[in-house]
Amino acid sequence: xxxxxxxxxxxxxxxxxxxxxxxxxxxxxxxxxxxxxxxxxxxxxxxxxxxxxxxxxxxxxxxxxxxxxxxxxxxxxxxxxxxxxxxxxxxxxxxxxxxxxxxxxxxxxxxxxxxxxxxxxxxxxxxxxxxxxxxxx
Amino acid sequence: xxxxxxxxxxxxxxxxxxxxxxxxxxxxxxxxxxxxxxxxxxxxxxxxxxxxxxxxxxxxxxxxxxxxxxxxxxxxxxxxxxxxxxxxxxxxxxxxxxxxxxxxxxxxxxxxxxxxxxxxxxxxxxxxxxxxxxxxxxxxxxxxxxxxxxxxxxxxxxxxxxxxxxxxxxxxxxxxxxxxxxxxxxxxxxxxxxxxxxxxxxxxxxxxxxxxxxxxxxxxxxxxxxxxxxxxxxxxxxxxxxxxxxxxxxxxxxxxxxxxxxxxxxxxxxxxxxxxxxxxxxxxxxxxxxxxxxxxxxxxxxxxxxxxxxxxxxxxxxxxxxxxxxxxxxxxxxxxxxxxxxxxxxxxxxxxxxxxxx
Numbered sequence: 001x002x003x004x005x006x007x008x009x010x011x012x013x014x015x016x017x018x019x020x021x022x023x024x025x026x027x028x029x030x031x032x033x034x035x036x037x038x039x040x041x042x043x044x045x046x047x048x049x050x051x052x053x054x055x056x057x058x059x060x061x062x063x064x065x066x067x068x069x070x071x072x073x074x075x076x077x078x079x080x081x082x083x084x085x086x087x088x089x090x091x092x093x094x095x096x097x098x099x100x101x102x103x104x105x106x107x108x109x110x111x112x113x114x115x116x117x118x119x120x121x122x123x124x125x126x127x128x129x130x131x132x133x134x135x136x137x
Numbered sequence: 138x139x140x141x142x143x144x145x146x147x148x149x150x151x152x153x154x155x156x157x158x159x160x161x162x163x164x165x166x167x168x169x170x171x172x173x174x175x176x177x178x179x180x181x182x183x184x185x186x187x188x189x190x191x192x193x194x195x196x197x198x199x200x201x202x203x204x205x206x207x208x209x210x211x212x213x214x215x216x217x218x219x220x221x222x223x224x225x226x227x228x229x230x231x232x233x234x235x236x237x238x239x240x241x242x243x244x245x246x247x248x249x250x251x252x253x254x255x256x257x258x259x260x261x262x263x264x265x266x267x268x269x270x271x272x273x274x275x276x277x278x279x280x281x282x283x284x285x286x287x288x289x290x291x292x293x294x295x296x297x298x299x300x301x302x303x304x305x306x307x308x309x310x311x312x313x314x315x316x317x318x319x320x321x322x323x324x325x326x327x328x329x330x331x332x333x334x335x336x337x338x339x340x341x342x343x344x345x346x347x348x349x350x351x352x353x354x355x356x357x358x359x360x361x362x363x364x365x366x367x368x369x370x371x372x373x374x375x376x377x378x379x380x381x382x383x384x385x386x387x388x389x390x391x392x393x394x395x396x397x398x399x400x401x402x403x404x405x406x407x408x409x410x411x412x413x414x415x416x417x418x419x420x421x422x423x424x425x426x427x428x429x430x431x432x433x434x435x436x437x438x439x440x441x442x443x444x445x446x447x448x449x450x451x452x453x454x455x456x457x458x459x460x461x462x463x464x465x466x467x468x469x470x471x472x473x474x475x476x477x478x479x480x481x482x483x484x485x486x487x488x489x490x491x492x493x494x495x
Contacts, residue, residue: 042154044438045414045445047467063467065414067153067438068347 001123003130007034009100013076013117014126015058020100021076021120025113028077031104032064032095035130040066043095046088048073048106053081055108057116062105064095073105077116083107139346142234144171147345154440156348157355160310161441161486164269165344166337170330173237174258174318177228177244181251186220186228189247189388191371193381199224202292202305206371206379207243212392213367214374216240217359219307221292229303229318231264233361247388263322263330267337268314268344268352270491275341276315279333280304289313289488298336300329309349311356311479313488351437354446356487357407357478363417363435364405364448372396373450375405403431406456407478408447413466414438415447415473422463422470423455430455433464441481451475 001008012020018036022029037043045065055061055075062073084106087094095103110116121129139148146168149156159165177186187194192205201222207215216236221229232240237259244255267276273284279298287293292305301320308314322330350360359365365374370393380393408415415436420429431451439446447464455462458477463470483489 041149042152044154044440047413065438067157067351067440068148070414070416 001127003127004134006038006130006134007100008123008127008130010123012100012123013120014123014129015074015076015120016129017072017074019074019076023107023110023113025110027082027107028079028110028113029104029107030076032071032073032099033126034099035134036064036071037096037099037103040064040069040071041096042066043092046092046095046105048084048088049081051081051084055079055081057119075108076120077108077110078112079108079110081106081108141346142171144234146171148347149345150343153345153347153351156342156344157351157440159342160269160312160344160348160352161481162270164267164271164275164341165310165348166334166341167266167268167344167349168263168334169266169316170263171234172259172264173232173234173240174262174264175230175232175237175241175244176256176258177230177253178226178256179251179253180226181248181253182226182228183222185244185248185251185253186230188386189244190220191380191384191387191389191393193384194220194222195225197222200291200293202290202307204290204379206365206376207240208371208387208389208393209367210389210392212370212389212396214361214365214369214371214376215243215367216361217365217376219305221303221305223292223294223303229258231316231318236361261321261323263319263327265317265319265330265334265337266308266310266314267317267341268308268310269312269341272312272314272341275337276304276317279336284315287315298329298333300333309356309358310352311358311481311487312352313491350435351440354435354437354448355439355441355478355480357448357480359405359448360435364450369450370396370401373401373403373405400453402453403450404453404456405434405448406451406458407476407480408433408449408462408464408473409442409476409480410445410447410464410466410471410473412445413469413471414445415449415464415466419447420465421449421451422465424461424463424472427463427470430462439480441486446480448478
C-alpha cells in the first residue's frame with residue numbers, strides 16, 4: 001500500500017523507528033522503510049554490525065547516514081547477525097533506490113521470533129504511525 | 138525545509154550529492170539572501186572599518202572584495218565577513234546571518250565621532266550565489282560587462298537583467314563563481330530578484346544548505362559557530378593570513394600580537410578518514426595512545442573523495458600534515474590522516490585550475 005508518498009508493503013513487520021523485518025524463526029531479513037530512505041535522501045554511508053554480533057530488540061545496532069544526517073538503526077529482533085549486505089559499502093544509494101529489495105541491510109537468526117514479533121507493527125499499524133508522523137511535516 | 142538563523146531554507150532541492158557535484162562540475166545557484174548586508178559610507182567609512190578589522194582596508198584599491206574578521210579585545214573572532222570596497226567612502230559588508238544584528242551594533246558602537254553612516258540593507262536587497270566552472274557562462278548573458286574583466290576577489294556595481302546589483306567574483310564553494318547582490322528588492326516585493334533566480338535556474342542547478350555546507354568543508358572554509366567563534370583566535374583558526382603584516386591599530390591588536398608571538402596550543406586542520414563520517418563534536422585521538430588531542434568542528438562525506446572529511450581543532454604537536462590520527466565515531470576509533478585543505482585536487486577542482494589561478 002501507499003501512505004502519502006511512501007511505500008508500505010503489506011507482508012512486512014515494522015518498527016516505529018522505520019525499520020522493516022521479514023522472515024521466520026530461522027532467519028529474518030532487515031532493512032529501513034521507504035519513508036526512512038526518502039527522509040534521509042542521499043544515503044552515502046551505512047554502518048552495520050558484523051556477522052556473528054548479537055542484536056537486541058529496539059536497541060541501536062548501527063547507522064544509516066546521508067551527507068547531512070545520521071540515522072540510528074534499531075534492531076527489530078534480538079538475535080545473531082548471519083549476513084550483511086556488502087553491496088552497500090560501494091553502493092549505499094541502493095538503500096534509496098530499493099529499500100525493500102537490493103537495499104536490504106542484514107539477516108539475523110532471531111532469538112525468539114514468536115514473542116518478539118508481538119512487539120512490532122503490522123503494515124496497517126505502521127501505515128497509521130506514518131500518517132501521524134508524516135503529518136507533522 | 139529547515140530553520141537557519143531565523144530563515145526557512147531548503148537543505149536540498151533534489152539531492153545534496155547531485156547539487157554538490159553540479160557546483161564542482163558545472164554550475165549551481167544558492168539563494169543566500171539571508172546573509173546580512175551592511176552599508177558603511179561617508180568620509181570616515183574606511184577609517185572606521187580599518188579600525189575594526191585586522192586586514193588592510195585603507196590601502197586597498199577600489200573594487201576589491203576583502204575576506205576579513207571582526208575581533209573582540211581578547212583576539213577572539215566575532216564573525217567572518219567579506220567587505221566590498223566600492224570606493225574609499227563606500228563599503229558593503231556581507232556578514233553571517235546569525236550575526237547581522239550583533240555586527241551592526243559592533244560597527245555602530247565604534248563609529249562615535251566618525252563621519253560614517255551605517256545602514257542595514259539586508260531587508261531591501263537579495264543575494265544569489267552562482268558557483269561552478271560554468272558560472273561565467275551562466276551569468277554573462279545577464280550583465281552588460283565582460284566578466285573576463287572581473288577577476289577573483291573583485292567587485293563591481295552593474296545591472297543584472299536590468300536591475301541595479303553588486304557583482305563580486307567570490308564564493309563559499311572553492312569554485313569560480315559570482316555573488317550577486319540585487320539592490321532595491323525586498324521580501325515584500327521580491328519580483329526583480331525572483332526574475333533573476335528564475336532565469337539562472339534555466340541553466341544552473343538550485344542548491345540548498347546541505348550542499349553549501351559540504352562544498353565549503355571540502356574547500357576548507359571555516360563556518361562561524363563551528364571552526365571560528367569568540368573563543369578562537371585567528372592563529373588557532375589557521376587564518377593568520379587575514380591579519381595584515383605591520384598593521385597595529387585595530388581592535389584586538391594586542392591580543393593578536395601576543396598570539397602571533399608564540400606557537401598556538403591548538404590549530405585548525407583537515408582530516409580524511411578511512412571509513413565512516415566524522416561529525417561536529419567527535420573526539421580526535423592520538424593514533425598510538427588513543428588519548429584525546431582535539432575535536433571535530435565540522436564533518437561531512439566528500440562526494441569527490443568518497444570519504445569522510447572533517448575540519449578539527451587539534452593539539453599543535455599532533456597536527457603535522459600527513460600525521461596519522463584517529464577520530465572516535467561512536468564505538469570505533471577510526472583511522473585518518475591530518476591534511477591541509479582543500480580536500481580536492483586543485484588541478485581538477487577549484488577556482489585556481491581556471492585561468493592559471495588569476
